[in-house]
Amino acid sequence: MTTLTCIAVDDEPIALDIISKYIGETPALKLLHTFDDALSAASFLRTGKTDLVFLDINMPDITGLDLVRSMQDPPMIIFITAYKKFAFEGFELNAIDYLLKPVQPERFKKAVQKAIEYHDYKTRPVNTPEHALFVYSEYRMVKISLPDITYIESLEDYIRINFRNDKPVMTLMPLKKILEKLPEDQFSRVHRSYVVAHDKIVAIRNKKISLSSGEEIPISASHADFTRKFMP
The missing domain is CATH 2.40.50.1020 (LytTr DNA-binding domain)
Incomplete structure (x- = not known):
């Protein structure tokens, strides 16, 4: 079974608690750390192996979008935002998905499943027959059979x-x-x-x-x- 290491970044304590709770209820996820600012998260990401980041877009120091832009080889990103207008910029940064606040558990599960499938696709053994590919459509990653x-x-x-x-x-x-x-x-x-x-x-x-x-x-x-x- 695939297990993804992850962190959660959000300057809103309630939103961060909700995402942390959802992660804790998901066996395929291992929460390494939570952060309430993007700068601390950026420092952590430079020192460790993180597969997936749940990242709020609208934060006061630097935005989630700017954080991803600053990274040479970012991990998989699932953006979290209260404003759908930010979704297009997330799409340009090849985000796995974006979640609108308040994040609902079923929508969270769907986003995580996309991350798992994409991780398995990218790490599959060489010469493995391809049965699917991934493209970006409507601001999120879509699996194509x-x-x-x-x-x-x-x-x-x-x-x-x-x-x-x-x-x-x-x-x-x-x-x-x-x-x-x-x-x-x-x-x-x-x-x-x-x-x-x-x-x-x-x-x-x-x-x-x-x-x-x-x-x-x-x-x-x-x-x-x-x-x-x-x-x-």
Whole structure:
């Protein structure tokens, strides 16, 4: 079972007590320390191994955002804030999640589960087959199951990951970058704007791919070799 070492940082005593209580009730978490200011937390983080930080954003000395920006290799971060407007900045800093005050126990559990899954993903043995990847969407990290993907579409600076039985996920990432994360034997780029999952293809004709979802994806001239590779 995965156990994450963690600290909690919040200048509000009641909020800090609540987070500490939730951590104590979570077997997968080991609380190393609590802090009521970001400077003390920063000093601690420089001296020890901490997997996860529960970090208040709006603090009087330096903000939680500034604390993360000051670190070369920050641990996983779950931001805590009373103001949803700060969520976007947390997203830019690759936070695992953000929790709105007052933090509810079920929402806390979901955020911790994301941290556990991401930790296991990052520390998996080399050559372990990938069944999922993680992207940032709607200000938090989202786990994407590879078998659920039908195709991925480029929309300027964003990509849209499409599924057969769920709503799409949008993330700020070029198509080339996500293609590097996908197994070559399961996904192919067939157009400058599209990547398709091989097992969702039901037919290829007239330079178009028919998917099991009922959608059609074009094949560009520069990727015409895909047809020969996929259908010998």
